[in-house]
Amino acid sequence: MCAVDVRPAIGTERLVLRGLVPGDAPAMAELAGDFDVAAMTARIPHPYALSDAEWFVGYTQGRDPRREVNFAIEHRQLGVMGVLGFDGTDPRRPEVGYWLGRPFWGRGYASEALKAAMVWARGDWGRNAVWAGHFADNRASAGVLVKAGFLYTGDVEQRFSVARDEAVATRMMVWLA
Ligand SMILES: CC(C)(COP(=O)(O)OP(=O)(O)OC[C@H]1O[C@@H](n2cnc3c(N)ncnc32)[C@H](O)[C@@H]1OP(=O)(O)O)[C@@H](O)C(=O)NCCC(=O)NCCS
Structure with missing residues (x-):
């Protein structure tokens, strides 16, 4: 049994953060298919096809949530708006x-979404330090x-952006519980 469960989801006033399901893929493909979204991330390719989104949903469902957790960011009325994920593959430096x-x-x-996710990261995921980097x-x-x-x-790290097909200066930040 997994020590971490992404259900029940994280709730905020306007949003629910919950595990990704296959029905999220069409919205993800449409929204992340925008170059200006993909270009600000390291891993989203451009173009981003429905099959890419379907692959990602399947990938997230197979991960050990103690190491990596991905949430759909869903608006209570408007539906899926995006994705937020924690990667704890390096246990000393979750991102x-x-x-x-x-x-x-x-x-x-x-x-x-991020403020609520950090409360979850401290309480449910048991982390007291989380890193992030923005281009x-x-x-x-x-x-x-x-x-x-x-x-x-x-x-400042040089991180590769798949959509841009180049390394981009990335400013690193840390959150402490
Ligand atoms: C980055 C991103 C998630 C921001 O989402 P968002 O919901 O628009 O952000 P918020 O409305 O919560 O903005 C928070 C703060 O960021 C700043 N901000 C937001 N948009 C900005 C912009 N276009 N230019 C400068 N500052 C901006 C403001 O300080 C804002 O606070 P304020 O409204 O109180 O002034 C969204 O633009 C996005 O998904 N971009 C593409 C992918 C991406 O960049 N992912 C992050 C990779 S590190």
Whole structure:
């Protein structure tokens, strides 16, 4: 039996964060198919097909949640808006990442999701430190991380963006419980 369960989901005023299911794939493919979404992430390719989203959902369902947990970010009325994931493959340095579809930007949803996810990470996932990195040209994600309590470590790593097909300066941040 798994020590960590992504059910019940994390609830906020406007959102539910829950495990991904196959029915999420069409919305994910449409929203993450936007180059401006993919280009701010390390791993989302461009173009991003339905089969890519279906593969990712299956991948997340096969992961040990003690090591890696991915949530659909679902609006209570509007449906699936994006994804937020914790990667604890390196147990000394778990990382969080997220994306939202463009129609949902600028309304505080990512901040709402990340703040709730960090409460979950401390309480349910049992982590007292979580890292994140945003590409240096991503001011929106910088704002989200600062609002959720992340601090700059001062480290800048070169991280590869599959969509851009190049390494991008990435400003590292850390959150401490
Ligand atoms: C980054 C992203 C998740 C932000 O989502 P969002 O819901 O629009 O963010 P929020 O509304 O919670 O914004 C939080 C803060 O970020 C800042 N911010 C948001 N959008 C911004 C923009 N376009 N430019 C500068 N700052 C911005 C603001 O300080 C804002 O706080 P405020 O509204 O109180 O001023 C979304 O743009 C996205 O998914 N982009 C593509 C993928 C991506 O960048 N993922 C993160 C990889 S590290």
